[in-house]
Amino acid sequence: MEKVGSVLVIGGGIAGIQASMDLGDSGYKVYLVESTMSIGGVMSQLDKTFPTNDCAICILAPKLVAAGRHENINLLINTTLEKISGKAGNFKVDLKQKSLYLDQETCTGCGVCAQECPVEAIDFFNEGLSKRAAISVKFPQAVPLVFSINQEVCIGCGFCKGVCKAKAIDYTLKDKKTSLNVGAVVLAPGFDEYDPEPTHHYGFGKFPNVVTSIQFERILSASGPHSGLILRPSDGIIPKKIAFLQCVGSRDKKHGAEYCSSVCCMYTAKEAVIAKEHMPLVQPTIFSMDIRACGKDFDKYIDRAQNEYGVRYIRSRISSVKEISESNDLILNYETENGEIVEEVFNLVILAVGAMPNRSTKELAKTLGVELNEEFFCKTKPFSPVETSKEGIYVCGMFSEPKDIPETVVEASAAAGAVNILLSEARNTLIEEKKLPKEIDIIGEPPRIGVFVCHCGINIAGVVDVADVVDYANKLPDVAYAEKNLYTCSADTQTNIKEKIKEYNLNRVIVASCTPRTHEPLFQATIREAGLNKYLFDLANIRDQCSWVHMHEPKEATEKAKDLVRMAIAKARNLIPLQEQHVSVIHKGLVIGGGVAGMTAALNLANQGFEVYLVEKGDKLGGFSKNVYQTIEKYDVQGLITDLIKKVDDHKLINVFLNAKINSIGGYVCNFTTRLTQGKNKEFKEFQHGIIIVATGAHEYQPKEGEFLYGNDDRVILQSELENLLFTNSEKINGAETIVMIQCVGSRNEEHPYCSRMCCSEAIKNAIKAKEVNPNLNIVIFYRDIRTYGFKEKFYNLAREKGIVFIRFDQENPPDIVKKGSRLSVNVVTPKLGKISIDTDFIALSAGIVSNGEENEELAKMLKVPVNSEKFFLEAHVKLRPSDFATDGIFLCGTARGSATISESIAQALSASSRATTILSKDILVTEGIISKVNPALCIGCNRCAEVCNYGAVGVRYEEGKMISEVNPLLCKGCGDCAAECPAEAITMSHFGTSQIEPMIAEAAHVEFGNGRPRIVAFLCNWCSYAGADLAGVSRYQYPPNVRTIRVMCSGGLPKRLILQAFLEGADGVFVGGCHIGDCHYIAGNQDTLRRTRDIESKLESIGINPERFLRKWVSASEGKLFSETMIEFVDKVKKLGPIESEYKNKSIKVSK
């Protein structure tokens, strides 16, 4: 049977999106099936994400848009799987799309229908905390942006059809069935939160002030029901004392499930921190049994929560919650660790609800014939973490086990990696390449601009006089044609735009409508189809940032719309065609590190037919896992390693270099060159490859001389040594009476301020094994927190059932070991039992995982990638790009990234391979069009560009004494930071460069207002602040019409000169908006904004401008309200300061400049 080059992905959460993007980028046709109305999943509901406090929607929304517009991804919303037949490589699937009662292609998402709908329904996106119309969109940033009718509440009045100018609504549309052939299926159906309502667990559903953590997430969200104010449901007052109860529905066989949900400890800490950030008067208290902060940098986050934010942690599990009926306050009774009984009153109680299997999964598993485990999650095995029981069907994300977002993203790519092996022969068979006409050469031609002004039904035309704007545009220089459209984005208008380009010989096109963030790619594609380079397009945002935010000032809004169009025209005159470069890819990979992760990655690539160079510094493959015998689930690790080594050795496409030392790595994505010496004879090798996977691993912490008597006494051994004894020489412990284990040796201390993630499970694994070897053995485990996350919790319970004793100690009071005759004695002061002493025969130290330190630093320098303070490699984005480096073409997996189990390392290896395959599968890699360019003639060689570039894309180097300064178009992401930094102005940022922005500033600052000034010029970064301004529009948060916005890709791409230019041109106030520190789309461009704008602030005074006229503020994509408030305040402030002329004479500032 022939294999089919397409994949069905079920579930449009972050896992489904990531898997689809990887597969789509690797040459497969993808059908992404989502049961609700938008992709985005639970992540779209979250306010912030731990441990970076990144705004969830800021980082997710660009991914949603990219997935929605991906040429190889077909989004099927409101759709479920009905039937499947066939087998791996060639399945037939039957899908059913429930009717939306409107035509998805025609709906423009304008939202007029929802405003007119007379019926209210519960808003499930806001977890029931607000209402929405019966016709609605799931959330403002939904992809696709399509409304749908909730048939359960719709009364069929027909209003929506009456007001829909796009004529999208059709009440007669029936459910649609489709059949598809796909080669593989990826399952990513996600999870449900535990529902405490049916049992009124902790009074939920009875007491208004008991809410779930996901409800609280919406309460915190700036775009949630309370716009980010923390209000308690009973009376709308800000709760001072908030109690967070952990493990609701988790680690609880009676309510919910036995396993640990893995994410609650961290999201609770985050919610507590964010609550405190929103409202400093809040006093959060977290009640938990253990604090399971076992991911990268998680412990540091908990420390900050406690020490910086004053979050109080109490080790206790609350048994019940009582309410004081008059005040609706809640009484918690709890027992502290030292046995004290306390009664405390709280204003709000938040239940950290666990992750349950999605209610649809039982049915789904049955349809697919996929086995579930006893918890009704998808059954997987530790060494094949993304394979289901059925060949050709893969799983990722929460469906196989509770896990956080980075692990989910890793698995999503890993599932794509597994598909790659199955379907590589059918790659590129089903994707279509669009035939485009040859580009018209416009160089040297005077600009002939076409302007298309959109009514957007009544969204724009209801406020702005569109006809007036068109007349105005028609009179402006270089405008060859202007017209108005009911919906400029509709399919017939696209045809019309193409015709008009031909008819009027247009060489620039402007659309005045909604936001470029969602619609620019559509119009760019349209003009490209008409033969124009797609960069000859610009969009004037007269809806989200004009008609929607000045609804009650039609005259001013119309004036602003004209200004925005004039600004866009000013930019368009200087737009030039940009060429994306095409670079051929060397279809070979370099994998550094021959452990489980490295071998898995190498095999994955080789099995797809790519040649691999596998480089290992030691004399054997196998890595640290050579010291491990079994997983906690009793899977044979030694067998796995033997098997992997054999497969690697036998594979024709894998070249193994042992005892290898890399001397240099040069080049860039698609074309790297590596030089190394290998073998005992230090043989020199040089080879080319297209990608690099870093899998250099880590090692076990070696206790210092005398630490816990280690090295002074043979009976004190490492956990790995105990494992060796248990599996190879178990009679040695037969005579023993007692074994004591000490956790967190070399972890979670000042030297290693992180959790090693697996030591708790390793200790429990060995303890259980020891009990099996010698059932009479007493085993005591001294721990700080037991971190058996996910299904590992079962083994913790099993250990306790077997009589293994767990005793907690505090970091300040570690166990003290003394020799006592023939035995050893462990003395500890514990929080619960006070001072205790235990005699023992053996002591096993659970030593943590430490990075390869200097070795990592050396390699990092060679690769120009970062390491964190513990010298683990630092990925591009801890949440959404866990397997990538910021530098293209270099990927990361295994314990080189941070501590991970074998199973997790395998998933990461598959993930890194999948990410690498998105490059290796292409013959030609196409670069970004919007990049920086250096004029070498102007370069002074200061290399400041290299300092601000976070991608290693620009810099000065010397070859044979000759200075070469250039931008690598393959690595440049187009933020413009280097251009803003260059003191010689030798670097030009394309499309958003000085020649485009400067004329916009002039137009923006020359505005006259009928109602008086101020004129405000606002520079907004594309990813956060501009998106925040759009959200203000979507939410209809009004602000004064004095602001003229200029979009830049990154606030860091804004040179100081342009900010001052705005003042010079006559702006009364200048605003610069960027992402919050840490949230920058370009990693840290806003740090440079901060530095530059601080400089401006300090200098304005001296050149005669009141510094109050300048404002820099971080506004995220979810902070529409904040944007509007900021504008109101700033306009007000500048208004009081009066026109700028009152402060300086034009002459003096010109001199200053």
Add this chain to the structure above:
Amino acid sequence: MTFEPKILGFLCNWCSYAGADLAGVSRIQYPPNIRVIRVMCSGRVDPSFIADAFIHGIDGVLVLGCHLGDCHYLTGNYEAEIKMNALNKLLQLINFSERMRLDWVSASEGNRFAQIVSEFTNQIQKLGTSPINNKEKNSEIRDNLEAVKNVLEDSRLRGLIARQRELVNDGNVYGEQISAEKFENLIDEVIQNEFIRQKIIVKIKSKGKSVPTIANEIGVKASEVLEHIVVLRSRGLVDVDEINEEIPTFISIMGG
């Protein structure tokens, strides 16, 4: 001195107005308290006119049209019935429903006209003057009536009322008939919610107030008030005024 109520009558041109004329021609006497506004059809009487009348101190309002089935415009009086039914629901909430009466008088029923006017005048006389005319406690009544008027001006509710006959009798866009009972429940719910929302707006028109204060003033549970505030904020009608320690206050803003 007996109380002489001010009665306002909306009379349809073709039946009731003619009926009133006939009463005159026939010299049938009735109390002089009524002032008549002629409309072409009882269906033309916007319920918000009546709220407006009450705000201006009218003690009672009569709406008279052709008998059902006799409408000069075929179904105008059915529409009047639906509109007055919705109005009645609102007036019940503020104890005003007895001050309004809808009835049918044909062109030949001069007697009936006089009888209805007499009865109604009598009834209002017994009820006494509209509480809005009581200077000491009229502000609460005024707030209530303003709220009622605003509810009646809400386009969504008006739309629903306008579609009621069609949806119940002929079926909706999916071809399903909606039972009269279900529709009544829906209207009840919308009226309840919108009335509370409008009352909230009236209460915070000039001064920001906290949720418990509003709840206390309008006699609705604080948790419900918060839910309504969420809706009003999303419609751009209400915003946070200020936050004093842990107590945020909300104020109505121009918009919508």
